[in-house]
Amino acid sequence: MASSTDSTLQTPLADQHHALGAKMVPFAGWTMPLDYGSILGESRAVRTSAGLFDVSHMARFLFTGPHAAAELDAALGGSILDQPVGKARYTMILQEDGGILDDLITYRTGEKEIFMVVNAANRHRDWEILTSRLQQTECADLTEDGGGILALQGPDSHRLLATLSGVDDFCPQFLDLGQIPSPWGELFLARTGYTGEHGYEIFATAEQIVPVWNRLLELGAAPVGLGARDVLRLEAALALYGHEIHEQITPLDAGLRFAIKGWKTRNFAGGEALRALPEPSIELAGFTAEKRVPREGYAIFCDGKEVGTICSGAFSATLNQPIATGYIKKGLEGQFTVDFRGKQLPVTRTTLPFVPHRSRD
Amino acid sequence: MRPNDRSYLDSHEWAKLEDNLVTIGITDFAVEQLGELVYLDLPEVGQTLTAGEALGEVESVKAVSDINSPVSGEVVEVHSDLADNLEALQRDPLHEGWLVKVKVSCADSLDGLKDAAAYEEIVAAES
Numbered sequence: 001m002a003s004s005t006d007s008t009l010q011t012p013l014a015d016q017h018h019a020l021g022a023k024m025v026p027f028a029g030w031t032m033p034l035d036y037g038s039i040l041g042e043s044r045a046v047r048t049s050a051g052l053f054d055v056s057h058m059a060r061f062l063f064t065g066p067h068a069a070a071e072l073d074a075a076l077g078g079s080i081l082d083q084p085v086g087k088a089r090y091t092m093i094l095q096e097d098g099g100i101l102d103d104l105i106t107y108r109t110g111e112k113e114i115f116m117v118v119n120a121a122n123r124h125r126d127w128e129i130l131t132s133r134l135q136q137t138e139c140a141d142l143t144e145d146g147g148g149i150l151a152l153q154g155p156d157s158h159r160l161l162a163t164l165s166g167v168d169d170f171c172p173q174f175l176d177l178g179q180i181p182s183p184w185g186e187l188f189l190a191r192t193g194y195t196g197e198h199g200y201e202i203f204a205t206a207e208q209i210v211p212v213w214n215r216l217l218e219l220g221a222a223p224v225g226l227g228a229r230d231v232l233r234l235e236a237a238l239a240l241y242g243h244e245i246h247e248q249i250t251p252l253d254a255g256l257r258f259a260i261k262g263w264k265t266r267n268f269a270g271g272e273a274l275r276a277l278p279e280p281s282i283e284l285a286g287f288t289a290e291k292r293v294p295r296e297g298y299a300i301f302c303d304g305k306e307v308g309t310i311c312s313g314a315f316s317a318t319l320n321q322p323i324a325t326g327y328i329k330k331g332l333e334g335q336f337t338v339d340f341r342g343k344q345l346p347v348t349r350t351t352l353p354f355v356p357h358r359s360r361d
Numbered sequence: 362m363r364p365n366d367r368s369y370l371d372s373h374e375w376a377k378l379e380d381n382l383v384t385i386g387i388t389d390f391a392v393e394q395l396g397e398l399v400y401l402d403l404p405e406v407g408q409t410l411t412a413g414e415a416l417g418e419v420e421s422v423k424a425v426s427d428i429n430s431p432v433s434g435e436v437v438e439v440h441s442d443l444a445d446n447l448e449a450l451q452r453d454p455l456h457e458g459w460l461v462k463v464k465v466s467c468a469d470s471l472d473g474l475k476d477a478a479a480y481e482e483i484v485a486a487e488s
Contacts, residue, residue: 039422040397167458227396227423291400292420315399315422341418341425 056148094270196236
């Protein structure tokens with residue numbers, strides 16, 4: 001893969017982003033499209049039709065060998081041994097003290113083969129930790145093999161892929177893995193995403209990624225940048241490493257027990273610490289605001305007393321209002337306000353997610 | 362190039378002097394960098410502004426930013442319906458999207474600000 005002169009990595013679609021007039025920004029060591037002109041318009045496209053994201057910055061690892069599943073089961077927070085071949089699963093890498101090092105998706109591509117996608121920002125640390133925890137498993141970092149990941153998200157995404165492939169019966173359930181034909185060879189994909197919409201992530205080879213990107217845009221998908229991706233994931237209340245989840249937060253704090261299935265009985269890195277912890281005293285709360293966006297780091301108050309800090313904030317195109325998340329003490333009730341750069345303004349506590357998930361529809 | 366009839370701040374505000382009134386706004390480059398605007402906070406008529414200090418805030422989908430006053434003086438007029446018509450600021454920040462008019466005490470109040478050519482270099486460096 002080509003590296004630009006300032007040592008940031010470029011995805012295989014750099015020329016396409018440039019031609020589309022994308023605003024490119026540095027992100028986790030990569031040069032990535034922030035938007036193609038309108039963060040709000042791009043997030044609306046995903047909710048109403050279909051949006052196409054280049055997420056080739058995300059790290060791709062492959063683990064193979066007869067012990068791969070058992071070793072990963074112990075190295076990760078989630079259970080891998082009972083993950084069926086042909087299914088994806090959301091889980092995490094935990095510290096021994098139960099803090100979250102990263103969240104990720106495992107794809108059971110075979111009895112003895114597990115494909116994994118982790119956050120770009122954590123690629124090298126994840127690699128160090130996983131390879132140190134896995135003794136008998138072959139590990140490969142495929143991130144810079146010239147291929148990449150396309151996320152096609154939105155209610156029209158199935159139709160677009162059916163038109164591209166000429167087949168209709170792929171990935172019937174959420175988290176299904178699949179293969180569909182294309183003029184550029186079989187495409188490997190999964191019914192996964194980071195928007196809460198019905199959608200797919202396509203793991204394209206170096207030869208496939210540019211023509212598949214171009215074809216999906218031709219068929220009507222809107223190119224969508226990282227700006228809208230952040231808005232969409234926050235609307236769907238999907239956690240983002242460095243915001244809702246990090247080393248000082250456990251999966252129990254974050255309300256993500258589903259990501260560490262079987263944690264009460266399984267033997268895995270961080271499991272013992274989690275079992276020894278008392279019930280979490282904090283919870284992730286959702287807030288809406290009137291006009292101004294409660295942004296990361298702003299203090300949250302309840303009846304005038306400081307009770308927490310905003311993790312993520314964005315202007316929701318779907319709800320046409322600012323939305324935010326923040327950890328607060330469990331069971332708090334009262335009048336919530338946020339300190340907007342010196343001004344206390346009211347916010348309204350609301351249930352998460354802000355926008356209902358349709359990924360299973 | 363941007364209009365020569367006014368002066369500019371490094372932080373992307375403009376100031377246009379007519380008689381002893383200075384009209385203040387933010388530049389098209391500022392708007393382009395901010396992206397889609399969601400909120401604008403302006404001072405009240407009668408408020409005193411200090412050159413280099415924040416007169417208000419502008420917020421976009423991406424970020425929130427102070428608007429710095431290019432001059433010191435008293436606010437005599439505020440474009441008060443602009444906050445509910447952010448499209449005008451988005452579309453035409455150099456004219457239709459003016460923010461406030463300030464009465465200044467001396468005619469040399471714009472000294473030290475950039476002219477259009479010098480501001481162009483700042484934009485080029487940040488683009």
